[in-house]
Amino acid sequence: MIRLENINKIYGSNDVETCALKNINLNVDPGEFISIMGPSGCGKSTLLNLLGMLDNPTSGDYFFDKQCISQLPERKIANVRKKNISFIFQNYNLIDELSVLENIELPLLYQKISPRQRKIRITEVLEQMNIAHRANHMPQQLSGGQQQRVAVARALSTKPRVILADEPTGNLDSKNGDNVMELLKSLNDRGTTILMVTHSQYHAEYANRIINLFDGKIITQDANAIV
Amino acid sequence: MIRLENINKIYGSNDVETCALKNINLNVDPGEFISIMGPSGCGKSTLLNLLGMLDNPTSGDYFFDKQCISQLPERKIANVRKKNISFIFQNYNLIDELSVLENIELPLLYQKISPRQRKIRITEVLEQMNIAHRANHMPQQLSGGQQQRVAVARALSTKPRVILADEPTGNLDSKNGDNVMELLKSLNDRGTTILMVTHSQYHAEYANRIINLFDGKIITQDANAIV
Ligand SMILES: Nc1ncnc2c1ncn2[C@@H]1O[C@H](COP(=O)(O)OP(=O)(O)OP(=O)(O)O)[C@@H](O)[C@H]1O
Ligand SMILES: Nc1ncnc2c1ncn2[C@@H]1O[C@H](COP(=O)(O)OP(=O)(O)OP(=O)(O)O)[C@@H](O)[C@H]1O
Numbered sequence: 417m418i419r420l421e422n423i424n425k426i427y428g429s430n431d432v433e434t435c436a437l438k439n440i441n442l443n444v445d446p447g448e449f450i451s452i453m454g455p456s457g458c459g460k461s462t463l464l465n466l467l468g469m470l471d472n473p474t475s476g477d478y479f480f481d482k483q484c485i486s487q488l489p490e491r492k493i494a495n496v497r498k499k500n501i502s503f504i505f506q507n508y509n510l511i512d513e514l515s516v517l518e519n520i521e522l523p524l525l526y527q528k529i530s531p532r533q534r535k536i537r538i539t540e541v542l543e544q545m546n547i548a549h550r551a552n553h554m555p556q557q558l559s560g561g562q563q564q565r566v567a568v569a570r571a572l573s574t575k576p577r578v579i580l581a582d583e584p585t586g587n588l589d590s591k592n593g594d595n596v597m598e599l600l601k602s603l604n605d606r607g608t609t610i611l612m613v614t615h616s617q618y619h620a621e622y623a624n625r626i627i628n629l630f631d632g633k634i635i636t637q638d639a640n641a642i643v
Numbered sequence: 644m645i646r647l648e649n650i651n652k653i654y655g656s657n658d659v660e661t662c663a664l665k666n667i668n669l670n671v672d673p674g675e676f677i678s679i680m681g682p683s684g685c686g687k688s689t690l691l692n693l694l695g696m697l698d699n700p701t702s703g704d705y706f707f708d709k710q711c712i713s714q715l716p717e718r719k720i721a722n723v724r725k726k727n728i729s730f731i732f733q734n735y736n737l738i739d740e741l742s743v744l745e746n747i748e749l750p751l752l753y754q755k756i757s758p759r760q761r762k763i764r765i766t767e768v769l770e771q772m773n774i775a776h777r778a779n780h781m782p783q784q785l786s787g788g789q790q791q792r793v794a795v796a797r798a799l800s801t802k803p804r805v806i807l808a809d810e811p812t813g814n815l816d817s818k819n820g821d822n823v824m825e826l827l828k829s830l831n832d833r834g835t836t837i838l839m840v841t842h843s844q845y846h847a848e849y850a851n852r853i854i855n856l857f858d859g860k861i862i863t864q865d866a867n868a869i870v
């Protein structure tokens with residue numbers, strides 16, 4: 417479903433070149449749940465951004481459903497992304513001018529579902545994430561963990577084919593964190609492909625494959641191994 | 644050194660009143676290292692903001708060095724805060740228009756130390772936090788964990804009397820996270836008072852006292868107890 421071939425990503429700035437990803441080769445089958453781990457700064461978010469078509473590799477090819485993404489014009493890439501992929505960003509990326517409810521509703525507006533269906537779906541995720549009591553608040557009026565839970569709710573609401581989650585439990589206590597993991601697990605049981613960056617060995621083990629990054633390279637890929 | 648008496652904090656917005664803190668009583672002696680734990684949304688950041696004089700309680704009194712802060716004019720409160728307290732914010736609060744080095748240097752500019760001394764101090768914390776190679780980058784060019792480490796470096800640089808740390812390791816892998824805890828521990832050994840919010844039981848135990856918050860109230864306070 418997803419194939420990366422010889423992917424490299426170089427950031428250039430201030431005369432300093434950073435090789436964030438080096439010669440990445442990766443295959444993802446539909447329905448997989450993959451954890452991506454590695455030290456701070458080793459390239460995890462960069463990899464997720466490339467997988468999510470939010471950024472382009474410096475070299476190498478990206479195939480999604482056998483279609484070579486790197487060759488498509490921007491507008492077509494955006495379409496493929498909108499139809500297939502949902503994100504949980506490391507810094508949440510909530511829109512400050514929209515309420516919690518409006519933030520969650522936004523990706524649903526792009527889908528062909530009735531307003532009634534949309535309302536049902538939003539109510540469902542608000543309750544799953546225990547933030548129904550914050551529905552009309554603005555992001556700046558929420559605690560850090562509540563903001564994270566809104567970001568998760570927004571990604572879950574569209575029941576996407578692929579979820580890319582960048583540290584979805586970093587600011588959550590164990591009970592809320594486990595709740596997020598259970599929701600991701602149950603989505604995966606019903607077919608959603610999930611790639612999740614995490615620093616928690618415990619949460620990483622919800623996946624069926626763990627990929628370890630170090631200094632921009634994949635150093636190990638283990639099926640359900642403890643690394 | 645720090646005393647909170649019957650502190651309450653109510654946020655009012657959109658016809659919804661949130662009692663974020665209820666009847667908080669707390670004593671902090673110089674040189675203590677206190678961990679504050681509790682579920683998402685229970686009032687930890689609110690408590691830290693009040694302790695850091697970044698916000699005012701709805702009712703109750705705050706004594707710092709036996710001086711009643713609640714009675715002082717804003718300008719005097721700001722002076723007490725600047726002289727005594729450093730912050731590690733849950734969302735880092737780095738200034739996007741300043742480089743890493745300039746962000747760390749900022750609180751040092753308010754101190755009466757020579758430019759040479761400032762340079763020595765900045766170099767020291769950049770190396771302690773393993774981000775010297777990012778000194779001239781802008782915050783948006785850093786990974787999530789690197790941003791967090793800049794926020795920590797900025798707080799450590801002034802060698803303050805009090806450090807208020809809101810989840811200082813939330814986005815860090817275990818090696819970087821333990822490094823931050825070791826640095827906090829060694830500052831505490833040399834007299835810095837530390838209050839730290841954390842979701843990690845493991846990091847919480849670096850402290851000599853653990854305070855548990857729930858729904859805006861302090862429910863237990865244990866000296867080095869596993870709760
Ligand atoms: N500006 C605000 N207006 C209204 N309510 C607020 C505001 N700031 C915080 N709150 C609410 O006050 C409560 C406590 O928030 P606080 O940020 O202290 O929680 P927390 O314990 O730090 O949570 P987390 O672990 O998720 O960071 C939450 O229910 C939050 O929604
Ligand atoms: N826009 C940019 N310009 C320059 N360098 C960048 C940029 N974005 C990221 N980098 C660098 O690329 C490297 C990888 O960053 P990335 O965000 O992928 O790390 P990460 O593994 O997600 O780290 P963390 O666990 O701290 O979130 C880091 O060294 C970072 O400083």
Ligand SMILES: [Mg+2]
Binds near residue numbers: 462582786
């Ligand atoms: Mg990252």
Ligand SMILES: [Mg+2]
Binds near residue numbers: 687
């Ligand atoms: Mg908080």
